[in-house]
Amino acid sequence: MSEFLFQALLTLDGTVRVATPLILCAMAGMFSERSGVIDISLEGKLLVGAFVAATIAYFTGSPWLAVFCAIGASVLVALIHGFACITHRGNQVVSGLAINILAAGVTVVVAIALFRQGGQTPILDRGDRFGPMEFWFVETLDPIPMLGAVYREFISGHNPITYLALLVVPASAYLLYRTRFGLRLRAVGEVPAAVDTAGVSVAWLRYRAVLLAGVLCGIAGAYLSIGQGAGFVPEMSAGKGYIALAAVIFGKWRPVPAFLACLMFGFLEALSARLQGIDLPLIGEAPTHLMLALPYIMTVLLLAGFIGRASPPAAIGVPYTK
Amino acid sequence: MTAPPPLPKWADLFVLPVINLLVAFFICGLIILALGENPISALVVMVKGAFVYPGSLGYTLYYTTNFIFTALAVAIAFHAMMFNIGGEGQAALGGLGGGLVCLWLAPSLPAGIVLPLAILGAAAFGAAWGVVPGYLQARRGSHIVITTIMFNFIAASLMVWLLGGPLLQQGQQSPQTEAFEPAGQMPKMHDLLGGLGIETTSSPLNLSFVLALLVLVGFWVLIWRTRLGYEIRTVGHNPDAAHYAGINVPRTIIVAMAIAGGLAGLMSINELQGVQHRVILDFTAGYGFTGIAVALMGRNHPIGIFLASLLFGALYQGGSELDFEFQSITRDMVLLIQGMIILFSGALAYMFNPPLARFIARVAAKRLEARHV
The missing domain is CATH 1.10.3470 (ABC transporter involved in vitamin B12 uptake, BtuC)
Known part of the structure; x- marks a missing residue:
């Protein structure tokens, strides 16, 4: 029984680890999409953030500076998206796609020019990146059965960015539902003309949403390369931006449900990693491929209205023209 | 700002895409320059590699x-x-x-x-x-x-x-x-x-x-x-x-x-x-x-x-x-060029539309004036 508990705890631990970048990116996508700007460029911003964080951490040895620079770079990318989608009323999907391809190219090109290691950054030392945060009383609580293990493995010992991501969710919900900015943001994604009539700038509101998305994706990127990993590897975002987008849709463009979707998708990935090659009773070999594809399949089913109904913000994808 | 005159079809179909393409290439050239290589010689290598060397056309x-x-x-x-x-x-x-x-x-x-x-x-x-x-x-x-x-x-x-x-x-x-x-x-x-x-x-x-x-x-x-x-x-x-x-x-x-x-x-x-x-x-x-x-x-x-x-x-x-x-640039450069092309000829396709349309209208007006004089 304690073995099972231990395995379960490790899986939950893995869930939180996998879900951290998803949560940050999902909140980013939610803000952008609630303002009416489709954001498939979460992936690209994540990748750029990861690369810049690893590079700065390597040269300066300061993970905090690295996070700030990752945010800066990701915001810059978000500005391109805003410039194309808001200022020039370009196609938002095309812009996002361009950014994703640009990000895949530019990170590798610069990495090769800087480090000559086939697009990777050198492996970072422990001091250059974020380690796990040990909470107080871990030693004190350790002898207590159950509680001690739960506290040690599940509550304590995560990355600082993980705790930050968990704080971002209520903060996002507050911002979206309890502030003037949030009200206007929701309005601009539904009926931008009404916001415009009220004398509030549609473009500036949308820019702020897009920039906010840039900030969050930058942090998520830093988590990949200097939190969870120890350096940048080409394509290390590996579709996480898209899974986060799926989580946004799965959460019906709302912060808490999107967060829960991230946890669920993270759990599926952590569980499938744990069940790799293990025979389960009744089922046989664990269907890990199916489990990894499940987030995408469920999102398709949800969008098609087979499990609940997800209706996007009314003005999503439509550039605003006065 | 007044609405720009409509762009003639020939300009929309040929001039605008070429401008967008050139801008994309230009920015990639700047990036190659920043990486310490010569963009012109990179272009020459790419053209040779694509068409000139034996088998390259295939x-x-x-x-x-x-x-x-x-x-x-x-x-x-x-x-x-x-x-x-x-x-x-x-x-x-x-x-x-x-x-x-x-x-x-x-x-x-x-x-x-x-x-x-x-x-x-x-x-x-x-x-x-x-x-x-x-x-x-x-x-x-x-x-x-x-x-x-x-x-x-x-x-x-x-x-x-x-x-x-x-x-x-x-x-x-x-x-x-x-x-x-x-x-x-x-x-x-x-x-x-x-x-x-x-x-x-x-x-x-x-x-x-x-x-x-x-x-x-x-x-x-x-x-x-x-x-x-x-x-x-x-x-x-x-x-x-x-x-x-x-x-x-x-x-x-x-x-x-x-x-x-x-x-x-x-x-x-x-x-x-x-x-x-x-x-x-x-x-x-x-x-x-x-x-x-x-x-x-x-x-x-x-x-x-x-x-x-x-x-x-x-x-x-x-x-x-x-x-x-080259030492510092590799085939991954192509991804960058590709991204730039999508950005400029896709998402920003119409950025150069109003200025180009104004320019063409002005040239046409001048020509008309010259004919009347």
């Missing part, structure tokens, strides 16, 4: 073939005002369809039967992967962009599972199927030309290129000379008007997406039957995404798509030369 046209198929898959959806990002998944499934035909029939039947069936199989499986998002968009109202993205990932998982399990070659570790028998292999162009007495350097260019050219012509006929093409374009311009005119809008969308998937699926013929001679993992290698750039540049017209495919084929082949000639 490689360029081989890449071109891939882009023609994936770009047409995007273009036909665009004509129905839909965004097909699912080229990757549709091509992967196409590879599965064509591959199954070859694995099953090539040992016992001649190439003259196997290859046409493989082409049909690739198109059918690709179409199946396109038709589901089409159906979900048309009948259930799910957004085609999201659904096709999700279908790319589902296809990738499916292929990993199939090639790592049920279809895995005996005694192999890397995920791939058994090799196709010769009857399941597309003839190479240098062999065919050699048979006619024309000696050319060997390259991966195969008969799929001819198939691609035929499909380009077929695409033109379909879109501008058939009833279905007319319906697709009408639905794309105005679904309400199409509905009132008696066109079955959902059916048209579904059919357009089926054709799109089939076209993307054909890309696998060039890669698998043409070169790899087995089904491998990730053979789509981003061609499906690049097809979007090609379709945007080619303005969804077969001639434009052919030219843009040639450009991207040259970029891919020329870009691989960069690895040998």
Whole structure:
């Protein structure tokens, strides 16, 4: 029984680890999409953030500076998206796609020019990146059965960015539902003309949403390369931006449900990693491929209205023209 | 600011794309400069690598073939005002369809039967992967962009599972199927030309290129000379008007997406039957995404798509030369150029429209003035 508990705890631990970048990116996508700007460029911003964080951490040895620079770079990318989608009323999907391809190219090109290691950054030392945060009383609580293990493995010992991501969710919900900015943001994604009539700038509101998305994706990127990993590897975002987008849709463009979707998708990935090659009773070999594809399949089913109904913000994808 | 005068059609079709392309290249040049290399010599290396070295043209046209198929898959959806990002998944499934035909029939039947069936199989499986998002968009109202993205990932998982399990070659570790028998292999162009007495350097260019050219012509006929093409374009311009005119809008969308998937699926013929001679993992290698750039540049017209495919084929082949000639820049530069092209000729396509239109109007006015004086 304690073995099972231990395995379960490790899986939950893995869930939180996998879900951290998803949560940050999902909140980013939610803000952008609630303002009416489709954001498939979460992936690209994540990748750029990861690369810049690893590079700065390597040269300066300061993970905090690295996070700030990752945010800066990701915001810059978000500005391109805003410039194309808001200022020039370009196609938002095309812009996002361009950014994703640009990000895949530019990170590798610069990495090769800087480090000559086939697009990777050198492996970072422990001091250059974020380690796990040990909470107080871990030693004190350790002898207590159950509680001690739960506290040690599940509550304590995560990355600082993980705790930050968990704080971002209520903060996002507050911002979206309890502030003037949030009200206007929701309005601009539904009926931008009404916001415009009220004398509030549609473009500036949308820019702020897009920039906010840039900030969050930058942090998520830093988590990949200097939190969870120890350096940048080409394509290390590996579709996480898209899974986060799926989580946004799965959460019906709302912060808490999107967060829960991230946890669920993270759990599926952590569980499938744990069940790799293990025979389960009744089922046989664990269907890990199916489990990894499940987030995408469920999102398709949800969008098609087979499990609940997800209706996007009314003005999503439509550039605003006065 | 007053509204700019409308851009003349010739400028919209030729001048604007060229400006956008030049800006994209210019920015990439600046980046190469910042990396400490000479952009002009990089360009020279790429042009030589794409057209001049022996066999390079064959490689360029081989890449071109891939882009023609994936770009047409995007273009036909665009004509129905839909965004097909699912080229990757549709091509992967196409590879599965064509591959199954070859694995099953090539040992016992001649190439003259196997290859046409493989082409049909690739198109059918690709179409199946396109038709589901089409159906979900048309009948259930799910957004085609999201659904096709999700279908790319589902296809990738499916292929990993199939090639790592049920279809895995005996005694192999890397995920791939058994090799196709010769009857399941597309003839190479240098062999065919050699048979006619024309000696050319060997390259991966195969008969799929001819198939691609035929499909380009077929695409033109379909879109501008058939009833279905007319319906697709009408639905794309105005679904309400199409509905009132008696066109079955959902059916048209579904059919357009089926054709799109089939076209993307054909890309696998060039890669698998043409070169790899087995089904491998990730053979789509981003061609499906690049097809979007090609379709945007080619303005969804077969001639434009052919030219843009040639450009991207040259970029891919020329870009691989960069690895040998330079220290700091590699073929990954091509991804950057590609991203810039999508950004400027896609998302920012109309940034230069108003200034260009004003400029042309001013020149025209001056000329008119001069004539009157």
